[in-house]
Amino acid sequence: MNARRLNSGFLTALWLLPVLALLQSSLMGHLAIRGIIPGLMLITVVNWGILRGMDEGMLWAFIGGICLDVFSGWPFGTNTVALVIVASLVSLGESTFMRSHALLPLFTVFAATILFYLVVLFILESTHHPVDWITALRVDVLPAAVYNAVLNIPLFRLTQRLEARVYPTPRASW
Amino acid sequence: MVETRGGRRFAAFFFVAAFLVLLLGHWLKPVGDMALTVAAPFEAVITAAATTVGDAVSGVVEGPSLRAENERLRLQNETLIRHNIALQQQAHENQLFRRMLRYSDANNRLDLLKAQVIGSDPNNLAQYIIINRGSRDGLRTGMTVLDAGGYFVGAIEDLMSNASKVLLMTSPSSSVGAIDLQTRAHGLVEGTYAGRPQFHFVVTRDSIRPGDFIVTSGQMNLFPQNLYLGQVLSVTRNNVSLFQSADILPGVDFHSLEVVQVVRNFVPSAPTRLVTGP
Secondary structure, eight states, rough: OOOHHHHHHHHHHHHHHHHHHHHHHTTTTGGBBBTOOHHHHHHHHHHHHHOOOOOHHHHHHHHHHHHHHOOOOOOOOOHHHHHHHHHHTTSOOOHHHHHHHHTTTHHHHHHOOOOOOOOHHHHHHHTOOOOHHIIIIIIIIIIHHHHHHHHHHHHHHHHHHHHHHHOOOOOOOO | OOOOOOHHHHHHHHHHHHHHHHHTHHHHHOOOOOOOOHHHHHHHHHHHHHHHHHHHHHHHHTTHHHHHHHHHHHHHHHHHHHHHHHHHHHHHHHHHHHHHHHHTTTTTSSEEEEEEEEEEEEESOOOOEEOOOGGGTTTTTTEEEEEEESSSSEEEEEESSEEHHHHHHTTTTTTEEEETTOOOEEEEEEEOTTTOOOEEEETTTSOTTTOOOOEEEOOGGSSSSTEEEEEEEEEOOOOSSSEEEEEESSOOGGOOOOOOEOOOOOOOOOOOOOOOOO
16 A cells, blocks of 8 residues: 555545535435435445545545535444445455446446445344335335446546546656 | 555454444534534535526426426315315304313414525435524424425424434334324324335224325324325225325425424423333
């Protein structure tokens, strides 16, 4: 792990993720389709994990999860645990392989959304909240997974651009 | 990807830290509340801007669905007018009786505080909204929240100084004592993941019919009486079950909720313990 390089990702996470959480709570409700809110934070964290690997993926998941928990009505920490678990699994894949296949980030976000909500439902059930697994999966989770996957088509490009800004590739000088 | 031992330790650290946040969430909540207090004004600005833009866009995009909704509301309005005429007659009679009996109802006039909806829960499963009024405006946990038309929205669950989180009646965690206005059948209106609340625990000998109005019953003194919850869409009966249930069409359109009203002069006072221990 290169601590100096990780520092740039950490500093970016410190300003970007609170802003994303703010947008997730205020703006994303207006982009809801049939009550399904797109998961801007989840998509960003997954994309960063794909592009930067496990260390930064989990760092972003941890900070992003805490930011989401501030706005959420779920038990504090639910988003943090769910995002960290998702980021750890996503980052297990080979990042360069993921980068080079255009459709893989889409499928990854689809699967990550389902996993995220499964973890959340499990935590909710464990904390004595009423959970109807089948209905929740059918009505909320699957549509959200499809919505997030489609939304990731432009967002993955944006995240790649952000990565290029945070970690500029050194140019060869002749 | 080859993970170094340091990398694995780094990942393990975040796993442990995330679970600690969940386990110690109760103690960390004040920090989260403080963060939300700071974020609330920014959230209000973003929401106001998004609402202005969203109104313009939705007018173009949602044209066909708005027409269908308009038709549905027109029919509902006609029904309500008929009911209103009947109720006005009853209100007139009621007024006469009250005068005769010198009856005074302490909760007849609700002290309502207007609030802006500045945010919603960032995820799909939890149904909360965030409003721009908090403890400094005299709000307390459990207070009833209505929409601009006086229909039941939910109750305050979490309180900051300048903002509050409101649990919506459509949330699976919400349960409201309710009564069928026409047949006086009692039950509970509970939220579901499918989006439409249900009128549960209505004994099969009681009657509920599609089109009936469901209002708060005021039982257990959790919410004021006679607040409109919704209308019965369909009834599900089972020969072997003691209870029947019904799908409810809420009076509130939760997707376009911008302004709400908080009932300030009704503080829930449910008994915390019904039977004393030995």
